[in-house]
Amino acid sequence: MGRWKPNARERLERAAMELFVQRGYESTTVAEIAERAGLTKSTFFRHFSDKREVLFGRDELRRLFADAITGAPAAASPIEAVVAVFDALAPTFGPERRAWGKQRQAVIAGNSELRERELLKLASLAEAMTGALRDRGVPDPAASLAAELGGLAFRNAYARWVELPADEDFAVVAREELDALKSAMTALG
Structure with missing residues (x-):
């Protein structure tokens, strides 16, 4: 996985939004977001406390x-x-x-x-x-x-x-x- 590529936060935001729109917020998991972004689940949690925070930021x-x-x-x-x-x-x-x-x-x-x-x-x-x-x-x-x-x-x-x-x-x-x-x-x- 490309966890060392730049812009991890933006990639996670983009992947999450794509999945939220395609599959619905409730049906999307953090693991799916990380996979779509080409990152690991632990990388997701370095940037966001949960999937809601993709929408609300820090x-x-x-x-x-x-x-x-x-x-x-x-x-x-x-x-x-x-x-x-x-x-x-x-x-x-x-x-x-x-x-x-x-x-x-x-x-x-x-x-x-x-x-x-x-x-x-x-x-x-x-x-x-x-x-x-x-x-x-x-x-x-x-x-x-x-x-x-x-x-x-x-x-x-x-x-x-x-x-x-x-x-x-x-x-x-x-x-x-x-x-x-x-x-x-x-x-x-």
Whole structure:
């Protein structure tokens, strides 16, 4: 097996997604994923704790969210700091990830355990933003409200972005979603 070839993580992600789409999430085993990727089962577990983590990753997004808020200009409002997150996400959500994202959404939609895990992941991202905003001196409830709005805008933007043509920029879509949420809040009175 080619366990010493580069890009093991990406190969495992690609193999897992192919199998999840072809055979279903529940019917796919870690051994099958590793075999499809030309790797060993132990190599799989060096990169992922279980097959769910292929879809949800480690904490890279959580760190990226917090770091983007921390790195926003000092004069940025809480919402402007959240927009910095969307700008930081743009390289992560490039056109090459769109097809994978669309497949990911379909796999998650077909499994209640994965839908629950997705909600937990989204909650952890909002929590990371809340913590970073508090660290910037933003008091509650403003910190948690800005983070929740950012999390909802992210979720809506991601769902919309995977369906758009390849030239649509994720950060632009996310800003549009955030603007729509702000308008809806204003309309609530």
